Amino acid sequence: MLGEAAQKVAQWVFGGTCFLCRGAAKKRLLCEACDADLPRLRQALCPRCALPSAGAEVCGQCLAHPPHFDAARAALAYRFPADVLLQAFKFRGELTLAGFFAALLVERLGAAPRADYLVPVPIAAARLRERGYNQALEIARQVARATGIRLAPGLCERVRDTPPQTDLPWSERAKNVRGAFRAPLALDGAAVAVLDDVMTTGATLGEIAATLKSAGAAHVSAWVVARTFPPAEDAR
Ligand SMILES: [Zn+2]
Numbered sequence: 001m002l003g004e005a006a007q008k009v010a011q012w013v014f015g016g017t018c019f020l021c022r023g024a025a026k027k028r029l030l031c032e033a034c035d036a037d038l039p040r041l042r043q044a045l046c047p048r049c050a051l052p053s054a055g056a057e058v059c060g061q062c063l064a065h066p067p068h069f070d071a072a073r074a075a076l077a078y079r080f081p082a083d084v085l086l087q088a089f090k091f092r093g094e095l096t097l098a099g100f101f102a103a104l105l106v107e108r109l110g111a112a113p114r115a116d117y118l119v120p121v122p123i124a125a126a127r128l129r130e131r132g133y134n135q136a137l138e139i140a141r142q143v144a145r146a147t148g149i150r151l152a153p154g155l156c157e158r159v160r161d162t163p164p165q166t167d168l169p170w171s172e173r174a175k176n177v178r179g180a181f182r183a184p185l186a187l188d189g190a191a192v193a194v195l196d197d198v199m200t201t202g203a204t205l206g207e208i209a210a211t212l213k214s215a216g217a218a219h220v221s222a223w224v225v226a227r228t229f230p231p232a233e234d235a236r
Pocket residue numbers: 018019020021022023030031032033034035
């Protein structure tokens with residue numbers, strides 16, 4: 001739980017220094033220069049998969065093979081320094097970054113994002129034990145607070161542990177997560193936003209979207225802090 005009090009603790013812990021360069025940062029985690037360096041996604045993106053697409057039209061890949069989620073929104077490209085911040089958050093327990101990522105995502109979502117429920121991607125039980133927290137849930141708490149959307153982690157459960165997606169080639173990731181989730185409650189036409197820290201192939205978010213839809217969800221959005229671009233796209 002990271003409310004105003006925790007933000008104050010963060011200011012105290014970081015002592016007014018930038019999380020990245022240790023330069024002066026007034027009231028924020030990053031100094032102005034590092035904040036300006038964040039790879040915010042401002043170019044035209046496909047509304048379905050959040051990869052670059054001319055005129056922000058649905059891209060050819062999504063037309064040919066529509067993902068199970070209906071929309072995707074991402075705040076940042078997954079490259080320096082976003083990758084450094086997300087890795088510190090995920091692997092070094094820098095939980096004060098949750099509010100920072102949530103604010104970037106909320107800024108990206110704009111006015112009145114549409115969803116009845118906000119569901120963080122559940123992590124494997126073994127990883128939860130080892131890490132002590134689910135990074136997606138920590139961000140989702142803050143996004144729920146800022147948007148008023150109901151936080152509903154219970155709508156999606158992980159039914160089996162899978163090897164981490166990052167250990168696998170992209171082509172094997174969809175198979176790795178197939179059947180890994182369960183939606184225990186009827187969703188009766190609800191619009192659900194699924195939140196994760198990083199989207200790479202979209203395999204996990206796609207599998208969860210399919211699971212939620214089979215439980216009756218009418219619309220599923222994928223909301224992520226950062227989007228990995230395929231190598232060719234990353235040069236743009
Ligand atoms: Zn800085």
